Structure formats: structure tokens, C-alpha cells
Amino acid sequence: MKNDVLCPICEEGLLKVQNETSSVEYKGESGEVPFTFCVCESCGIETVRPQDAKSNKRAFLEYKKSVDGLLSYSEVKRIRNKYGLKQADACRLFGGGPNAFTKYEHSDVAQSEAMDSLLRLIDKNEYAFWDLVEIKGLSGLAAHQIKKQTYSAPTGTLPEYEATDKVISIARGRKENTVSRKKIRVDNLESFDNWGIMQNG
Ligand SMILES: [Zn+2]
Structure with a gap:
């Protein structure tokens, strides 16, 4: 053998x-x-x-x-993959050092409690993730690395988004590559849910 x-x-x-x-x-x-x-x-x-x-x-x-009470290495990886992030991009976005996510996902180093809390937050709340992308000035990363993301529909109504879905139709007609969350205005949860952040076509 x-x-x-x-x-x-x-x-x-x-x-x-x-x-x-x-x-x-x-x-x-x-x-x-x-x-x-x-x-x-x-x-x-x-x-x-x-x-x-x-x-x-x-x-x-x-x-x-x-x-x-910290996330396991596989849970860290799952959350990173949920947003289509490479390990290096996750480090840029969340911090922890240049090779932090490689170390977390190989169980070489435990993530800090603060990092753990941040990952749990963005796992639950996709708005928080996209806000962080904006805060860190990494929207380029979002446009090029993060694909096929959709928002899961929050329960209840969406008071912020009150117009018709014409805006989406216009955006599609122009074949824009990316549409920021703030531009997306929909009149029902269903179309909101089906609308991806990045247009694939
Ligand atoms: Zn022997």
C-alpha cells in the first residue's frame, strides 16, 4: 500500500x-x-x-x-460561499488579516468573538452584508466576484420599496450589469425575491 x-x-x-x-x-x-x-x-x-x-x-x-460557542470551520466556509466570496475577498471585507479565512477554514486559528458575531449577522441579514460592502468601498468586488445573489424576502411588508416594478424593466432594457439595492423598487415581495443583484445576461 x-x-x-x-x-x-x-x-x-x-x-x-x-x-x-x-x-x-x-x-x-x-x-x-x-x-x-x-x-x-x-x-x-x-x-x-x-x-x-x-x-x-x-x-x-x-x-x-x-x-x-463559535462557528465551526464549515459554518464559516458556508457563510463565505453564500456570498460567493473568495477567501482573500472575505479577508478584505471582514478583516482578520490577509490569510484569516484560510486559517479559519483549516481550523488552524479560531475566529475572534467579534468576527464570529459579524459572520452570524451577515448570515442572517443580507442587507447588512451589502451595506458592509458599500461601507468598505468594495462594490467593485461585489460587481465582479459576487454573482447570482438574491435577497431572501423579509417577512411582512417592505415599506422602503413602494413603487412599481417598472424601474426593474427599465434597468433590464438597458442591460445594466449591476443594479444597486437602492435602485430596486418593487411592488410586491415575490418580484423582489426573484430579483438578483447581478444580471447574468
Ligand atoms: Zn516498530
Whole structure:
């Protein structure tokens, strides 16, 4: 097998990868996390390869984050993908450093509580996301990187948007590439919901 590794101690047996769970404790809470190690088939010694140490460390970090009430790495990724953002663009928009989202999504670093709160907010509220894009002066990013976004219709009425959907028809007729949220005026929730931020055609 291509993954076979000779035991570094006895240099006779092959190391066999074992995936188990390990009991851990953090902030007074105990839990189980995945734990990977190797056992030599000949001398029986247990070792942890560098890649095992890395994945074990990541598993423990995810456990600590769950105790701390932070989003998991996969939830961070889901929220980023929801807006079609590349990792580098997410860093520009949300901060945290140039490689922050790569680190979050590989479980190398836990996001701060402030970053976590921001991500939860824009996950729930797409208006907040687009307002942030505007505040940070990244509308170019929005036009070029973020595609096929639609607003989910808020419950209840939309008092801000009270005109007819003629404005949309005009915009479509002109084949504008992007239409800012403020230009979109609709008279019912259904057409509002179906209206994307970026025209694909
Ligand atoms: Zn051995």
C-alpha cells in the first residue's frame, strides 16, 4: 500500500493508522474528539506522525470553539460561499488579516468573538452584508466576484420599496450589469425575491 510507513523505532514493522476518539476537557466541560495515531505492527509502539499531530490539533481546536460557542470551520466556509466570496475577498471585507479565512477554514486559528458575531449577522441579514460592502468601498468586488445573489424576502411588508416594478424593466432594457439595492423598487415581495443583484445576461 502506498501509505505504508516503516516504523522509525524498530525499522521492521509497518505503521498502522488508528482513528479513535480521545477524551478531552476544556473550561470544565469534557468531550470526545477524533484522535489519529499509528501503531507499529511489529514492536507495537504508538507514534503520532506530523500530519496526525496537525489533524489532532485541529480537531481539538474545533472542540474548544464549540465550547466557546463559535462557528465551526464549515459554518464559516458556508457563510463565505453564500456570498460567493473568495477567501482573500472575505479577508478584505471582514478583516482578520490577509490569510484569516484560510486559517479559519483549516481550523488552524479560531475566529475572534467579534468576527464570529459579524459572520452570524451577515448570515442572517443580507442587507447588512451589502451595506458592509458599500461601507468598505468594495462594490467593485461585489460587481465582479459576487454573482447570482438574491435577497431572501423579509417577512411582512417592505415599506422602503413602494413603487412599481417598472424601474426593474427599465434597468433590464438597458442591460445594466449591476443594479444597486437602492435602485430596486418593487411592488410586491415575490418580484423582489426573484430579483438578483447581478444580471447574468
Ligand atoms: Zn516498530
